[in-house]
Amino acid sequence: MKKRMAWVLAGVLPLAFLALFFLWPVFSLVARGFQDESGWTLDAVGHTLASARTVRIIRQTFTLAVLGTVFSTLLGLPGAYVLYRLRFRGQRALRAIVTIPFVLPSVVVGVAFRSLLNSTGPLGWLGLDGTPTAVVAAMVFFNYSLVVRTVGALWSRLDERTVQAARTLGATPARAFVTITLPALAPAIGSAASLVFLFCASAFGIVLVLGGSRIGTVETEIWYQTTTMLNLSAAAALSIVQLVFVSASLLLASVVRRRQQRALASRATVSQQQLRSSDAPVVAVTLLVIGVLVLVPLGTLVYRSFVVRGGGLGLANYANLATNASGALSVSVWAALCNSLIIGLCACALALILGWLVAYVLSRSPITRAGRTTITLLDSAFMLPLGISAVTVGFGFLITLNRPPLDLRSSWVLIPIAQALVALPLVVRTLLPTWRSIDPKLRQAAATLGASDSRILATVDLPLTARSIGLAAGFAFATSLGEFGATSFLSRPDRPTLPVVVYRLISRPGAENFGTALAAAVVLAVVTATVMSIAEALGGKETHGW
Amino acid sequence: MVSEGLTVNHIAVKYGQNLVVDDFSLTLAPGEIIALLGPSGSGKSTILRAIAGLEPLVAGSIAWDGVDVTHVPTHKRGFVLMFQDGQLFPHLDVAGNVAYGINSLPGPTRDARVAELLELVGLADYGKRPITALSGGEAQRVALARSLAPVPKVLLLDEPLSSLDTELRGRLAAEIRTMIRARDTAAIYVTHDTSEADAVADRVVLLQ
Numbered sequence: 001m002k003k004r005m006a007w008v009l010a011g012v013l014p015l016a017f018l019a020l021f022f023l024w025p026v027f028s029l030v031a032r033g034f035q036d037e038s039g040w041t042l043d044a045v046g047h048t049l050a051s052a053r054t055v056r057i058i059r060q061t062f063t064l065a066v067l068g069t070v071f072s073t074l075l076g077l078p079g080a081y082v083l084y085r086l087r088f089r090g091q092r093a094l095r096a097i098v099t100i101p102f103v104l105p106s107v108v109v110g111v112a113f114r115s116l117l118n119s120t121g122p123l124g125w126l127g128l129d130g131t132p133t134a135v136v137a138a139m140v141f142f143n144y145s146l147v148v149r150t151v152g153a154l155w156s157r158l159d160e161r162t163v164q165a166a167r168t169l170g171a172t173p174a175r176a177f178v179t180i181t182l183p184a185l186a187p188a189i190g191s192a193a194s195l196v197f198l199f200c201a202s203a204f205g206i207v208l209v210l211g212g213s214r215i216g217t218v219e220t221e222i223w224y225q226t227t228t229m230l231n232l233s234a235a236a237a238l239s240i241v242q243l244v245f246v247s248a249s250l251l252l253a254s255v256v257r258r259r260q261q262r263a264l265a266s267r268a269t270v271s272q273q274q275l276r277s278s279d280a281p282v283v284a285v286t287l288l289v290i291g292v293l294v295l296v297p298l299g300t301l302v303y304r305s306f307v308v309r310g311g312g313l314g315l316a317n318y319a320n321l322a323t324n325a326s327g328a329l330s331v332s333v334w335a336a337l338c339n340s341l342i343i344g345l346c347a348c349a350l351a352l353i354l355g356w357l358v359a360y361v362l363s364r365s366p367i368t369r370a371g372r373t374t375i376t377l378l379d380s381a382f383m384l385p386l387g388i389s390a391v392t393v394g395f396g397f398l399i400t401l402n403r404p405p406l407d408l409r410s411s412w413v414l415i416p417i418a419q420a421l422v423a424l425p426l427v428v429r430t431l432l433p434t435w436r437s438i439d440p441k442l443r444q445a446a447a448t449l450g451a452s453d454s455r456i457l458a459t460v461d462l463p464l465t466a467r468s469i470g471l472a473a474g475f476a477f478a479t480s481l482g483e484f485g486a487t488s489f490l491s492r493p494d495r496p497t498l499p500v501v502v503y504r505l506i507s508r509p510g511a512e513n514f515g516t517a518l519a520a521a522v523v524l525a526v527v528t529a530t531v532m533s534i535a536e537a538l539g540g541k542e543t544h545g546w
Numbered sequence: 547m548v549s550e551g552l553t554v555n556h557i558a559v560k561y562g563q564n565l566v567v568d569d570f571s572l573t574l575a576p577g578e579i580i581a582l583l584g585p586s587g588s589g590k591s592t593i594l595r596a597i598a599g600l601e602p603l604v605a606g607s608i609a610w611d612g613v614d615v616t617h618v619p620t621h622k623r624g625f626v627l628m629f630q631d632g633q634l635f636p637h638l639d640v641a642g643n644v645a646y647g648i649n650s651l652p653g654p655t656r657d658a659r660v661a662e663l664l665e666l667v668g669l670a671d672y673g674k675r676p677i678t679a680l681s682g683g684e685a686q687r688v689a690l691a692r693s694l695a696p697v698p699k700v701l702l703l704d705e706p707l708s709s710l711d712t713e714l715r716g717r718l719a720a721e722i723r724t725m726i727r728a729r730d731t732a733a734i735y736v737t738h739d740t741s742e743a744d745a746v747a748d749r750v751v752l753l754q
Binding site: 159161162164165166167168169170171172173176179180183184 | 595598599600619620621622623624625626627629633635636637646647692693695696702
C-alpha cells in the first residue's frame with residue numbers, strides 16, 4: 001500500500017506541474033480564440049482559418065516541414081550507414097561533428113546560415129537569403145544528426161547474417177538492401193522522420209531569423225499575430241492548427257517507437273563491418289554532406305565573427321560583447337550570458353527532478369490493461385511539450401499566470417519553468433531506456449537481501465541510472481540555454497537571455513550589429529557545445545535513445 | 547554429361563591476423579551429402595561461409611563443375627547457406643520466406659513451388675503464418691524449405707539443429723536427410739555431433 005502511494009506521488013507531482021504550467025496556459029489561450037465580448041463564438045476562428053493568408057501559411061508550414069523531413073531522411077540514411085554500420089579510423093570524430101548542429105540553439109543555426117547566404121556572405125551570389133530553400137537547408141542541417149543517430153543505432157545492431165541469407169538465396173546487394181535491410185530499419189526511419197517532421201513543423205528561431213518577412217509558418221505567424229497584430233483569436237486559431245500537426249506526428253512517433261523497442265529487444269550486440277571499396281560512393285556522399293551542410297555554415301559563422309570593419313581579421317566584434325556600444329541592447333552580451341546560465345541551471349534542476357520521476361513511473365510495465373493504457377497516455381502527455389509551439393506556451397503563460405493566486409508575470413521564474421517544460425520530453429526520452437533496462441530481478445535480489453524500497457532506490461536504481469542522468473542534465477541545460485520560442489515572450493528587456501540578444505542584434509540593420517550578432521552566436525554555440533560534450537563524456541557513449 | 551560437382555582447392559581464410567582456415571580441400575559429387583565434423587573453433591562454419599562467398603579467400607580456389615567461382619559474388623553462385631539460427635526474415639510470413647529465392651518465377655509457378663516445399667518439410671498449411679508463431683523446430687523446417695526452393699547446386703547447412711533439444715535433433719537429422727535426398731541436392735552439413743553426422747551424411751569429413 002505504501003508502495004502504491006509512492007508510485008502515485010511520483011506520477012502526480014509531474015502531472016500537476018504539466019497541468020498548471022502547460023495544459024492550463026495552452027487551453028486558456030485556445031479558449032480565448034473562441035470568445036468575444038458577447039461570449040462563446042466560432043466566428044473568429046472560422047474567419048482566421050478561411051482567410052487566404054492563413055491558408056498560405058499552413059500550406060507553407062506543411063511544405064517546408066515535408067521537404068525538411070524528406071531531405072534529412074534521404075541524406076541521413078547513407079550517413080547512418082557510414083557513421084554507425086561501418087568501422088574506420090576517425091569515425092568517432094565524424095560522429096561528434098555531426099552531433100554539433102543538433103545541440104546548437106536554433107538562433108545560432110539561423111545566424112550561421114545568414115552569415116553564409118546574405119549579400120556579403122561567401123554564398124551570397126546564390127541569392128538564397130530569405131528563401132524557402134535556405135530555411136529547408138537549415139532544417140536539414142539541424143535534423144541530419146537525429147536521423148543519423150536514430151537509424152544508425154539500429155543499423156549497427158542488425159544481424160548481418162540476415163542479409164547474407166538473402167544473398168545466398170540469390171538476391172543482389174540492391175535487392176537485399178531493399179527487401180531485407182530497409183524493412184528492418186523501417187521503425188527507426190519512421191521514428192526519426194516523425195520527430196524531424198515535428199521539429200520542422202514547429203521550427204521557430206530558424207524561420208524567424210532566415211525567413212525574414214517573406215516566409216511565415218504557423219509558429220512565426222502565432223508570434224506575429226500576438227506581438228504585432230495583437231490578434232488573440234487569430235493566434236488561438238493557429239494554435240489549434242499547430243496542436244493538430246503536433247498530436248498527429250507525436251502519435252505516429254509513439255507508435256513507431258514502440259515497434260522499434262520491440263525490434264531492438266532481440267538484438268543486443270553491435271555488429272559493424274570494415275570499410276570496403278564498394279562503400280566508396282556512400283562514404284563520398286556522407287563526407288560531402290558533412291562538409292557542405294555542416295562544416296561550411298559553422299566555419300563561415302566563426303570566420304566572419306572575426307572579420308572587422310574594413311575586411312581584416314580582429315577581435316572587434318568580441319570586444320563589442322562587453323561594451324554594447326551600438327546601443328541596440330539594454331545590457332551587454334556578457335550580462336545576457338550570465339542571465340542565461342542562471343536561468344539554465346534552474347531549468348535544468350527542475351527538468352531533471354520532474355523527468356526522473358516521470359521516467360520512473362513510465363518504466364513500469366503494469367499487468368492490467370488499464371495500467372498499460374495509463375502508461376501509454378502518460379508517455380504521450382509528457383511528450384506534448386516537445387512539439388507544442390513554444391511560442392504558445394510562452395504566450396499562454398503571459399495571459400494565465402498574471403492574476404492572483406499565481407501572479408508570476410513580472411517574475412523571471414517563468415522563464416526557467418517554460419524552459420524546463422520544453423526540456424522535459426528530452427530528459428524523459430534520455431532517462432527512460434536506462435530505467436527500462438534495469439532487470440527487475442536486481443531489485444528482487446536486493447529485496448531478498450533485506451533492502452527496503454527506499455534502499456533499493458538508492459543502491460540499485462540510482463547508481464544504474466546515474467550516467468544517463470548526467471546526459472539528461474546536459475540535454476536540459478543545453479536546451480534551456482538555446483530556448484528561444486517561449487523565452488522571446490517571457491524575457492524582460494532588462495534581463496534578456498543570450499538567444500534573445502542574438503536575435504535582437506541580427507534583426508537590426510548595420511554591419512556592426514551583424515558582427516556583434518555573429519560573435520554572440522559563436523559564444524552561445526561554444527557554451528552549449530561545451531555543456532553537451534561534458535554531459536556526453538559523463539553519460540558514456542551513445543546512451544541516448546529517442 | 548555428368549557434372550563434376552564442387553571442388554574446394556587448398557583454401558585459406560583469415561580473420562584479422564588469425565588464420566582460421568588453413569589449406570582446406572574437399573570434393574563433393576552431385577547429389578552427395580557430406581558431414582563436416584569438428585569441435586567448435588575448428589573453422590568449419592568459416593569454410594561454409596567461404597564456399598558461399600561470404601568470406602574472401604587469402605589462398606586457394608573454389609570451382610563448380612570445373613569452372614572457377616572464387617570471384618563470383620554470393621548471389622550468383624547458387625550455393626545456399628542455411629544458418630544455425632535459420633535467419634528467417636521476420637517481416638515476411640512463412641510463404642514469403644520460402645518464396646524469397648524464387649522471386650523471378652511467375653506467380654502461379656512460384657506458389658506451387660512454395661506449397662510443394664512446405665509439404666516436403668511437413669508444414670503444408672503454414673504459408674500464411676508469421677515467423678514469430680513458429681517453434682524452434684518449425685523455424686528450421688521453414689529455413690530448409692526456403693534454402694531448397696531455388697534448387698541450389700550445393701546446400702550448405704551450418705549446425706542447423708544445434709539450438710534444438712536432443713530428442714528433436716535426433717528425429718530431425720534423419721528427416722533432413724530424407725528431404726535433401728528427395729530433392730537430389732548436394733549438401734555439406736556442418737556439425738560437432740557425431741551421431742548427427744552419421745544420421746545425415748553419406749560420408750563424414752573430420753576437421754582437427
